[in-house]
Amino acid sequence: MTDYKAVATALNAHLSAKYNTTIVTDxxxxxxxxxxxxxxxxxxxxxxxxxxxxLDDAHSTRSVTLPKxxxxxxxxxxxxxxxxxxxxxxxxxxxxxxHARVLKxxxxxxxxxxxxxxxxxxxxxxxxxxxxxxxRYLLTGNLQTADEMVSPLSHGYLLTRADxxxxxxxxMSDLRSMSRGAVPPHELCQVVLxxxxxxxxxxxxxxxxxxx
Numbered sequence: 001m002t003d004y005k006a007v008a009t010a011l012n013a014h015l016s017a018k019y020n021t022t023i024v025t026d027x028x029x030x031x032x033x034x035x036x037x038x039x040x041x042x043x044x045x046x047x048x049x050x051x052x053x054x055l056d057d058a059h060s061t062r063s064v065t066l067p068k069x070x071x072x073x074x075x076x077x078x079x080x081x082x083x084x085x086x087x088x089x090x091x092x093x094x095x096x097x098x099h100a101r102v103l104k105x106x107x108x109x110x111x112x113x114x115x116x117x118x119x120x121x122x123x124x125x126x127x128x129x130x131x132x133x134x135x136r137y138l139l140t141g142n143l144q145t146a147d148e149m150v151s152p153l154s155h156g157y158l159l160t161r162a163d164x165x166x167x168x169x170x171x172m173s174d175l176r177s178m179s180r181g182a183v184p185p186h187e188l189c190q191v192v193l194x195x196x197x198x199x200x201x202x203x204x205x206x207x208x209x210x211x212x
Contacts, residue, residue: 002139002203004086007196011090011135014195015097015188019104020073021065025083062156063092065099074100090139095132098188099124118163125153126167130174131188137178138196141205146171181208 016023063082066075082092102124129149137143146168153159153167174184183189196204197211204210 002200004090004139006086007139007200007203008083008086008089008093010199011192011195012093014199015093015100015191016076018191019097019100020068021097021100022068022073022075024075024077063096065096065103067103072104074103076100087136087139091132091136094135094188094192095128098128098131098186101188118159119166121157122153122159122163122167123170125157126170126174127186129167130171130184131186131192133171133175134178134184134186134189135192137206138193138204138209143175143178146175181206183209 012023015021063079064077066077067073068075076096078089078092078096081088083089126149133144133149149171150164150168153164159167174186177184183193193209201211
């Protein structure tokens with residue numbers, strides 16, 4: 001049986017080093033910094049106000065990724081639910097590091113401008129959920145449905161039905177790729193697969209994704 005907690009701990013450390021993230025799992029001072037960052041951009045991006053509640057609630061079911069002050073990387077605040085079990089930890093680590101990848105690759109202001117567009121916001125979350133779903137599939141052999149992954153986006157993201165349908169379409173495409181034995185076209189999916197093949201090859205369930 002796979003020790004998901006061991007996989008999650010190693011995977012999170014690998015992704016954190018690659019994408020320059022600071023990990024928070026409790027009420028550390030980075031949470032207070034995060035609140036200040038959210039306050040600074042809430043006027044321009046109203047939906048970010050909901051993140052305040054995430055940062056205030058130590059037992060929240062949501063995790064969040066924020067830019068580091070001064071740029072160069074991100075702060076990831078994991079909710080207690082995210083690390084409650086090894087598999088959830090793996091999936092959440094991959095999901096949040098997809099957001100961190102974007103923050104590392106682009107100027108902070110560009111990310112903020114993108115998130116002012118509901119369609120781009122939906123696309124960003126769809127990519128993150130697809131990457132997390134790919135990690136889950138590699139470790140369990142079970143595919144989620146697009147509807148299951150879109151459901152959380154209907155709360156707190158200020159997305160219209162059309163935006164949600166757009167995200168659902170993106171996710172359905174990525175799920176079809178997985179079911180056909182192809183890696184979704186996202187950098188993080190390639191990174192996760194390479195890591196598991198090297199460090200935890202026995203943990204990969206679908207035979208088509210095992211190293212040849």
